[in-house]
Structures are given as structure tokens and as C-alpha cells.
Amino acid sequence: MSSQQTPVSNDKQITGRITSIDLVRGLVIVIMALDHTRDLIHANALGVDPLDLKVTTPALYLTRWITHLCAPVFVFLAGTSVYLNLLQQGDIAKTIRFVRIRGVLLILMELTIINFGFWSDLYFRTFLVQVIFAIGAGFFILSFLLRLKARTLGIIGLLIIFLHDLVTGLPIEGNTFLKFIYSIFLDSGFFKLAEDRAFIVGYSIIPWLGIMLFGFSFGKSFLLEDKQRKKTFLYYGFGALFLFVALRFLNGYGDISPWSMQSSRLYTFLSFMDVSKYPPSLMYTAITLAIMFFVLRLADQRGGALVKFFLTYGKVPMFFYILHWYVIHIGMYVMLWLQGFTWNDLNFGIMGCGRPETGGGLDLPFVYVYWISVILVMFPLCRWYGKYKSAHKDVLWLKYI
Secondary structure (H helix, E strand, O other), X not given: OOOXXXXXXXXXXXXXXXXXXXXXXXXXHHHHHHHHHHHHHEOOOOOOOOOOOOOXXXXXXXHHHHHHHHHHHHHHXXXXXXXXXXXXXXXXXXXXXXXXXXXXXXXXXXXXXXXXXXXXXXXXXXXXXXXXXXXHHHHHHHHOOOOOOHHHHHHHHHHHHHHHHHHOXXXXXXXXXXXXXXXXXXXXXXXXXXXXXXXXXXXXXXXXXXXXXXXXXXXXXXXXXXXXXXXXXXXXXHHHHHHHHHHHHHOOOOOOOOOOOOOOHHHHHHHHHOOOOOOOOXXXXXXXXXXXXXXXXXXXXXXXXXXXXXXXXXXXXXXXXXXXXXXXXXXXXXXXXXXXXXXXXXXXXXXXXXXXXXXXXXXXXXXXXXXXXXXXXXXXXXXXXXXXXXXXXXXXXXXXX
16 A cells, blocks of 8 residues: 555545534533543542542532543544544555654653643652543554554454453552553553652553544544434434443443442432443443534534634644643632642642642532633633644644644
8 A cells, every 4th residue: 555545545535624523622621621620629629539429419420420521532533533634634654654743742741741730740749641641642553553444443443442341450469560561551550650759540541542443433424414424423322322221221241330229319320320431431431422422413513602612622622631731720729829828738749739638629619610710711822822723834843732
């Protein structure tokens, strides 16, 4: 296969961006900012698991659960974007080079400017690999697979999604190299690198790669005629929803956390919906992608001021992701100062993001107020960067952020 031939060369040609993809990205990145605001601002963020039915409230649970949508949508659409970029470029060698370089850059950004934005620790005592790491690693691996047919990659992706739960939670104990390799590729984990330094695997590579490969193979669906495209979104949405309900009801394979009857119907429903994200279980992937497909159907060819609002964020997701950590963190320090804390009260040890070990923070309603404020502050910045990026397409580094 020559460098000018691609596995998708017979598909319909495209130009420009696909609005529904940017719109959905913009919507979920706004939702994502809610979870990160809660992480740094909420009074109980350090001591209460919002999904633990023994201690949470429905409002706090739903505040956390809705943000489950973000990572799988980003990863899935990242794969779709590679497909569309390959089709648009028509040059597989150029696309492979771009995807590989971007993958490496995303990993480096996760370990540097993003980790600093999250922890604000000049000594980098905690390294946490999250969704940007997973996308970067996925891009890097995908770059070596791009000469395969899109359908083949889709089958591989689905096999990973359906089967990786078989090796989740294997009893590999200790702070060993084997445990680290297992965690980085298949599970999650906490590792002490030294007395004052740790490495945390939040997003393992292989399960998220499966979602990315599935998203890559799904790219062709965005090129269908309007009526067929909308039907496809609905078919996939209902198919994923049916899979989730059927398997989750059986309470067997697909998630390491079984649901159970609770003291009320509401809490039983919350237990039913409490699926595992670290790593993303089959049930987690099924329900989140089902919602994504329905939202894509609703977003398809929509217009209006609200659409333009979310498009502003969706066109520059990486810029938003990096910057919003710093905006939220600066606000956190202002909040702590107004609450009477001093520099000596701040915690920057392992897993310390600057929040005092006790006290500080806002109640949930004020977390929402702060979240909305962050989104509004980010709007003119994202609009400026989007215009700057559009006007300087010849600037190489802008293609990667």
C-alpha cells in the first residue's frame, strides 16, 4: 500500500469539521468541568466518595455520575477524528506521523502541565495519569495499526470492550514491576516511587484503546446521508442501552461491582447505575456510549445560540482541558484565603492538591455556582483561541493543541 492509499480511500470525501462532533465534545467538556470543580472546591471532596451509597446524597451522586459520560465520549470521538483526518488527508504516512507525534505529546503534557494544573506541586510528588494519557497512548498504538481496515480495528475494539473484564482485578499484590505493567495496561493502581513520591494509574491503556478503536471504525457513519446517519445513531444507542440493561439486570459478567436492593427504589436505581470506571467496565462503556449516541442524534444538524455556545468549547477541547485546571485551582486558593487559611495550612504531599487536610470548601449548591462561573470565564478565552487557531492554520504546534 503506497503512502497515498488509505484503508478508507473509497469512502466519501469530506471537508471542514463535523458540527455534531464538536457540539457533543463541547457539551461533555462543560460537564467534565463540573467534576473537576467538585474535586477541588466541594467541602466533602477529600473525605466522601460521591458514589458510595452509604454516605452520599442523590444530588451528590448524580453530580458525579453525569460526568461518567465525559471520558468515553472524548476517547471514542478521538478515534473517530483520526478516521476522518485520515480520510481528509488521503495520505496514510502523513496521518500516521501526525497521530504518533500527537500521542507522544499528549502523554508528555499529562505528566507535566496537566499534572501541575491538577496538583499545583512544583516538586511533582504525585504523578496521576488520566484521560489525556489514555488518549495519547491510544493514539500512539493506533498509529501502528492504521494500515488495517477500519472494520478490522472496530472488531478489535469491540473484543477489547467485551472481554477485558475477564482480566480486571487479578490478585497481583505489592509494589512490583509486574503489578505496575498490569495496572498501566489493564487496571488501575497506586505505586510509591519514593517516600515522598507516588505514581497513580487512573486510566489504563488497553480498555480505553478498545473504545478508541471502536470510535475509529464508527467514523464512516458520520458520512452517511442525513436520514440513514440519524437511524444509525439510534440503532447503536438502543443496542448499547439494551446490552446494559440486560447484562446489568443479570448481575453477572460486565462489572466488578454488583448492584443490590437498597432501602428505597431511588437508591436501588442508583446502585443499579453504579458502574465501574477504573478501568471502564463493559457496563460502564455500554451505558455511557448509549447516551452518547442519543446525544449525537439530537445534536445532528442543530442550530441556535446554545449550539454556538457549546461549539466554542468543542472546537478547542485540549485548550479548554489544560486551562480549566488552572482557572479552577486559582479559584480554590482564593476560596481558601477568604475562609481564613494560610500558606502553612496547604497540603502538597502525596495526593495533596493544596487543599488543607481538614476544613475548607463549599457546599454543593455553591460548587455549581462556581462551576458556571468557570465556564463563563473560559468562554471568551476559548472563542479567542478558536479564532486564532483558525486564522493561523500554517502554525505547526496549533495542530496538536
